[in-house]
Amino acid sequence: MPTNPAWVKALKESGRPGSKCLELERTKSNVDVDKLASFLFTDKVLERNARLLEILKSEPVFDKTQNYFRGRESRIEASLARGKKLRQLTVKHKWTKEEYNAANELMGEPTPYGLHASMFLITLREQGTPEQHELFLKKAEAYEYIGCYAQTELGHGSNVRGLETTATWNPEDKTFILHSPHLTSSKWWIGSLGKVANHAVVMAQLVINGRGYGPHPFVVQIRDMKTHEPLENVHVGDIGPKFGYNTMDNGFLLFNKVKIPHANMLARFSRVDPNTNKYVRPSNPSLIYGTLTWVRSNIVLQSGSVLARGVTIAVRYCAVRRQFTDRDAPEDEVRENQVINYTMVQQRLFPLLAASFALHFTGRGMIELYDANQAQMQKKENPGKVSEDAGQTQRGAGPEELNPGADLLADLHSTSCALKAFASTVAGEGLEVCRRACGGHGYSSFAGLGSWYADYLPTLTWEGDNYMLTQQVSRYLLKSARAVLKNQANTGNFNAINSDNDTTAILKTYKRRQDVGAAFDVLGNDEDLVAAYAWRVAYLTFQALQHRDEEKQSWNSLLVDFYRLSTAHAQYMVVKNFQGALSSSSLQSQLPTQTKTILHTLFRLYALHTLEKEASEFFQSAACTIRQIQLARTKTVPQLMGEIRPHAVRLVDSWKFPDWQLDSSLGRYDGDVYADMFKRASEDNPLNNVVFDPNPDSKTLFKRDDRGDLRSKL
Amino acid sequence: MPTNPAWVKALKESGRPGSKCLELERTKSNVDVDKLASFLFTDKVLERNARLLEILKSEPVFDKTQNYFRGRESRIEASLARGKKLRQLTVKHKWTKEEYNAANELMGEPTPYGLHASMFLITLREQGTPEQHELFLKKAEAYEYIGCYAQTELGHGSNVRGLETTATWNPEDKTFILHSPHLTSSKWWIGSLGKVANHAVVMAQLVINGRGYGPHPFVVQIRDMKTHEPLENVHVGDIGPKFGYNTMDNGFLLFNKVKIPHANMLARFSRVDPNTNKYVRPSNPSLIYGTLTWVRSNIVLQSGSVLARGVTIAVRYCAVRRQFTDRDAPEDEVRENQVINYTMVQQRLFPLLAASFALHFTGRGMIELYDANQAQMQKKENPGKVSEDAGQTQRGAGPEELNPGADLLADLHSTSCALKAFASTVAGEGLEVCRRACGGHGYSSFAGLGSWYADYLPTLTWEGDNYMLTQQVSRYLLKSARAVLKNQANTGNFNAINSDNDTTAILKTYKRRQDVGAAFDVLGNDEDLVAAYAWRVAYLTFQALQHRDEEKQSWNSLLVDFYRLSTAHAQYMVVKNFQGALSSSSLQSQLPTQTKTILHTLFRLYALHTLEKEASEFFQSAACTIRQIQLARTKTVPQLMGEIRPHAVRLVDSWKFPDWQLDSSLGRYDGDVYADMFKRASEDNPLNNVVFDPNPDSKTLFKRDDRGDLRSKL
Structure with missing residues (x-):
């Protein structure tokens, strides 16, 4: 590998070093990073990850130095070698499935054994008979x-x-x-x-x-x-x-x-x-159908940390990077401004910072609901042995397969579809926003954003395409709305319906108050803010129902409305879950006051920024007034951004991504961005071992080629 | 390379072949592809491209078969070889700069000679003295x-x-x-x-x-x-x-x-x-400053065809691909529906189809304005020799460098900034929408979309970052608004201001009618539709002016407003240019009636879809009513989509991208999508020349490796 001459090695970055910038950021905020991390993940998981990280870092096959330089063939060859080592370590350390998955996540790339270790084993286990377990599963597990x-x-x-x-x-x-x-x-x-x-x-x-x-x-x-x-x-x-x-x-x-x-x-x-x-x-098809919900719930949970990884890199780099002096600063002020101080940058990053927490809490809420529901169902329907792994089979199976009694399950299924589509879209598109917020350097592979984004994108398509899923959600919402109307017609009121799931509840509330109107204090009261989201969902549901059942519009002509409806439903669930997590006793008891305050600020930013972005639906449904939306846009949201600004770095720190996992020059914990960029470009870069022949008439491409057999090495 | 066994070679795709699908699409529309292409590019350019294509295809170094498989090192080595050949062909065929550029564009990737052939030569030429031309430029040209x-x-x-x-x-x-x-x-x-x-x-x-x-x-x-x-x-x-x-x-x-x-x-x-x-x-700094405008105008012009390339691939594939039966179709209808028939797919693709034309016409309008203005300026200020190449120097130079008399130039500069930021964002993000509209296969490299998108993305950052540029636009709009107000204060009316550029004109119109209000027939009249866009720009400008000059808000606190203002200005320019192109005598005389009609439909779709997307600004500025926006969303836009549907394939055909340039299985002109995907995956794929050793405990990665020296070959 090429080395840098002594005079280059002696160079330092100009102005305040990146390390100093992040140090200052961390002193300016009182967010309790360790307590927040522990609340997000539990100490047990954090300790496990630290232990796995040490094991992985000590194995040469997991060295990441050449990852960004390799072409497809050498990447998959390296990944095969890593997959083998991961399996060997699993056997050696007797890792559980969770430990194996966590190690793979730290490593940061799928290996060719990935679908063997997940879908193949799960399907054999879930869909095989005991005889088939003997025939196939044993050998597969080995x-x-x-x-x-x-x-x-x-x-x-x-x-x-x-x-x-x-x-x-x-x-x-x-x-x-x-x-x-x-x-x-x-x-x-x-x-x-x-x-x-x-x-x-x-x-x-x-x-x-x-x-x-x-x-x-x-x-x-x-x-x-x-x-x-x-x-x-x-x-x-x-x-x-x-x-x-x-x-x-x-x-x-x-x-x-x-x-x-x-x-x-x-x-x-x-x-x-x-x-x-x-x-x-x-x-028993409904059990299979439940596992789909489990898979999607996990995508929702992951979407929070998927996005947080991008936000971590972007927030840290924008706190290190300086560009232009403030236009209102005095003429002789030559020091450039930290990029994170620009409101246009905050407007792009802080709602995503808030979204990462919102999605994490929502995913957690989904998993809890799923677990509770699954336990209940298995008690009722299948008192025998319960398989440990939730797998996914017959993807694309829809509510038709539903056991008609499973009212809560159908609601859970629909919610998981809406949230899977919404959360993975927000995370995927958010990562690209993070990349661009890093300016030109976001385009370098060393940013660690492009490959992460590109690897995540299939999630928007698999386990139900994000556009297709919104049809299932709408079908369920229409069905629920029909049931509410039918019950009302039979009983004369909206309370008698024999269901207590949340969707039915918000539809009933809307119908009861429809002629009274809403008067939600969205800027002053959290419960009202959540209620405004619920109101909008119910409004859009009954609108869609009218188009479909009364105006007899074709299903196809309503797909765009359905997409909007499903998105609105997902956004409601996210603000509701975020608000629920904030008022939970576990959060209230585990976190110090200042940390709780800033999480609450993130909640309000998320909910009001989304409300402002979707202004026309909130206004049309009369969930709030134009004046409230204008105030949110011009006063409240900018004010919340200002409140978040000093805590941004500590907030991303609380996700606890090790540098080794991020593999990003821009997102380094210590802020030593430029030296790392320079080292990777100049010393790790195999292209700098060759000298091109630039003469367009020459018959050769190289004047010198010192790569040796580098390209055949792993 | 591996070959497929005979029984595989004998397989055909199921159902109606893709080739038949596209054939049917083409018979269902009367859009005159050749005349439209000739209007978009001129026959001369189309003939030139056809001639260059034949030359390139006959040179083995330009063979694209291995492009998607190569890693960074072998890609840049291939590209160096291609750059050399391109230069040799330029000398051999005495290609002009335009021919060289067109050949490079057909080839489809930048070569390491790219910045030599553009910025290096241009800067030497533009900024060097005659003595320096002798010293440096001659050798550089050789x-x-x-x-x-x-x-x-x-x-x-x-x-x-x-x-x-x-x-x-x-x-x-x-x-x-x-x-x-x-x-x-x-x-x-x-x-x-x-x-x-x-x-x-x-x-x-x-x-x-x-x-x-x-x-x-x-x-x-x-x-x-x-x-x-x-x-x-x-x-x-x-x-x-x-x-x-x-x-x-x-x-x-x-x-x-x-x-x-x-x-x-x-x-x-x-x-x-x-x-x-x-x-x-x-x-003479203003001449330098003018070349910046030229570069940005070209980015605007290119953005149309950059986007059209993605839309071409997506529209063709969505016409070939079938998925699910229509929900309203009879139960026994087993034939799956063409994906392009789904309104959710149309909602994603057709506005982009319209945008590709809108941006192309806007870019053309910008270049014409630039040429006219440049000729006029050079007559006035610099009657001597005029350099042929417009270059770009001192990127980031802003309106401060403006020659104060150059009123039109400042307007042109601001417009080019607004449009560069807007057009490249629309094209870049639009390509990703096209990729996703292709479903899972959009993720394959053989779609030809991922690499095209990834290669285009830097355009959003270079020649002025798209977010940064919006500040320059807003600065200019505020300055213009101040001048309008000052003149009014001095003269008592809004007509006396000594300027006739378009920006001043729309600000004056707004001020004149502010107390009367707007009554634009946006759904019924094209001129009114354009006027509503102008109204919104003027409204946002005077709003921002009030925040800045009266409320003394900080520049930084207004950056989000400035971004919105600049986007609004760009959208106004785009609908204005599109409408202008439609009513131009050249279009009126060159195109048959049906082709004109469908272009007009595209214009209305573009303008009304954007209006609906930006509803809250249009409504707040009172450029139109909530009712008009609702009608646009629920009636007019869906109706326009339906009118465009039968012509979609012929419309993308009129961009005349050769298959060789697209290099896409999904976007093939003949619709033979699946056979092409299969051939590339199975026969062209070097990874299929090796056999992995899947045993996780084995010391080797391969059971068989037949690559030979493939990896060192170009």
Whole structure:
């Protein structure tokens, strides 16, 4: 690697060093970083992460120095090596699943074992019978069978029912024949399939005696256990480079009439009786349906820290970076202003800072609700053994599969859809705002923002496309509104309806007060602020209902309204959860007063900034007046920004991202931004080991090439 | 490279093939693609591009098959080879600068010669004296001197006055001493510097006798002409990987007291007299200032086709892709719906389709205005030789440098700032919307969207950061408003002001009618629609003026308002230019009626969709009523979407992007999306030449590696 000459090594940054800037920021605020971190994550989790971090940092294979320089091939090769080491460490230290996941998160990139360790194991466990656990799960847990979950096809994403791959029951020899009738039937995007899997759970249309029974899961061996070459009549490979996620071997898979034994159809919920050659119906679809909610709830919870990672980098760098003198400063004032002092920068970053906490608390609220509900359901419906892992199966399954009695579950499902769509959009788009707030340097890979953003983007599409999901939410809200109206017609009032879930409650409140009007003190009272959000949801719901049921507008013509409705519902849930967390006894008892005060400021900023952004809906629904919106915009929100300003750095500190995880010059805890940028560019950069030949007529590209075999090294 | 087995080769896509889908789309519309293309670009340009395309496609070095697979090092090596070939072809075919640029654009990536061919040559030409042309420009034009333009520093982006690199005049031996006093003084982000330049134009603070005279341009040799190694006391290299733009060698540069002769300070506008050791002031700064406007106008013009490229890919793929049956379709209808039929998809894509035309016409309008104004100015101020190239120097220079008489120029400058910020933001963010509208496959590199987006993003930052620029626009609008008020105070009416630029005109109109109110028929009349946009700009301007001048609010506290004001001004200019283009005699005479009608529909969609999006400002300013906004949202905009739907594919066809340029599976003209995706993934993908060893305990990564020396090949 190239080294810098002595005169370069002696150079310092000009003006106040970045380290001094952050030090000053930290002295100016009394936010209790450790207590807040402990409240966000618990001490146990923080200690666990510190312990895992030390283990990872001591292993050379996890060295990150060359991460940003590598091309796709060497990235995935490094990632394969890291995946192996992660597995070895898991065995050595007897890591739990949580510890394994936490270590992987600290490492910061998916490995080719990722879908084996999650979806493959989960699906075998959840959908396999005890006999199948013996057959497949044991070997999979020992990493002898390495697998993936093959659902999406080249021609079919969200619409699971449209899958083309068939599994045809052959009564003669009691086998299934897996087949890909078209090019578009090729499995596509399947993580861990491209290069590492030797088995796959394949979702295929079950066909018995010429009749289709819909998509079902089948375990299929795809590669030879010795040579790892594809088996005969199996065509499998990596689908090529992507915008991000390039350490994962997303793959394609085609079958040419491949036979598998009867035992390979995962048969916990439905199966083919090999004697009668008849299909046996699923016994309990609502449990499967619950796990979808669990997966989405986790996306909501993660979205907070996903966004917080970007906000941490941007806030720290904007406190280090100085640019221009304040226009109102005296002429002879030459010191440049910290970028974070500019209101335009605050306007971009502080609502995202507030959103990171809002989403975290919302995700936590979702998980708690899910757990409570799941426990209750399992008591009622399935008093036997409960699987530990919540998995996700038959993605895209909708409320139709609902057990009609499961009123709370349907509400939870709808809420998880709305929040998944909203939270991942806010986090994904927020990361790009953070990147741009870092100015030109945000574009450098060393910012640590571009790759994080690019790797996160698929979350907006998977586990239900963020646009598609809003239809499910609206369908549920319309259904709830119809029930409220029907009950009112039957009973003469809005209280008698036999349901106490939150959605029904806000719809009833709206209907009761519709002719009285709302008078919410959105600027002065937190409960009123939350109530205004609820009011807007109810207003939009009954509006949509009128379009659909009375005006008989087509479903398609209402999709834009549905998107807005679902977003409004999600925003309501977020402010409600944030407010609920603030008034919870655990927060009240664990945090010092000043820290509570600033969290409350973040809540108000989040709620009022969103209200101002969505002004026209709040105004149209009469949830508040134009004057209130104007005041929020011109007075309250700017004032809240000013109150947050001195605490911004300590607030991001409380997320406790280790530098090793951030892998960002701009986001370093110590503020030593420029020296780190310079070191990475000049000393770590393999391109500086070659000298180009710049003459356009020369036959060579290089005057000197000192890379040696660097490119074949890991 | 791997090949697909025969049974795979025999597979076809299911249902209606993509090629048939696009064929049907094209038969359903009567938009005259060729005439519209000819109107957008002229036949001459279209023929030129076709000729260049044939030349490029016949050269193996331009083969794109491996582009998406290469890592940074091999990408920039390929790009160096392509840059060389491009230069050789320029010499061979005697290409003009326009032909060279057009060829480079078809090729689709910046080469390491990029900044030599643009900024280095332009700066030498524009800012050098005839003697300096002899000394430097001749060799630079012959690619003997290869150079770059070194302004930005590690610690300083937009704020040119804060640059730290010094050029100290040494009266004893009549030299300048170039020096980098701090680490943050390192030049950074400089295109063509990292690996290819042997010379640089360096912007450095001129110091004479201990006094600073601000930043000036100096020609500095940085590498040896034979070995291409850095000269003594020069530290130079590549700054490492970026989010995009990775075929360019953006570089860093530090000087340790490097001496250069007196002749190396570019002296056309200001210089040091070597006899008196005195600074000689710039003779004509406004000409420099004009070239900034030219550069920004070009960004506006390009933004249209930058966006159109993304819209082309997304519209074609959404017409091929089918997903879910329509919810209102009969139960037995199994054929899935084209994605482009969903209103939520239309809501995302069609306003961008309209914006691509709007921005193109706006850019064209800007260039025409610029040309007319420049001709007029040069007649007045500088009747001598006029340089052919418009360059950009001293980026970040603001209206302060304005020649006070140049009223129209100031207006043009402000408009170009507002439009540059707005247009590049719309194009950049729009590309990401297009990518997501393609669903999961939009994430594949083969979509051709991710890299195009990532490469375009720096445009939002360079030539004036999009947020920073809005301050210049607002400063100018406030100044204009003060002049209008002052004139009114002096003369008693709003007509007497001695200016006829458009900004003054809309401010006067507003003031005249302020107490009468507006009554714009925004839904029924195009001129009224444009006038409503003007009204909103004037309203926001006088609001901001009141905050600043009467309420004495700080500049910093108004930055968010300024951003909104500048955006409003840009949106006004865009609808005005679009409407102007529609009513121009050239359009009226060149296009058939149906094509004109659909362009008019696009205009209305663009203007009304934007109005609805910015509802609260339109309503607050009383430019229109809440009822009009509601009607726009619920009736007019959806209706316009429906009118555009059948013409969407032909409209994007009229941008005439060759498949070779798009390099996108999803955006292929023939709609053969899936076969192309499959071929690239399976046959072109070098990762499919290796077999991984998936055992986590094995010491090896591969069971088989057939790449041979592929990775060292270009």
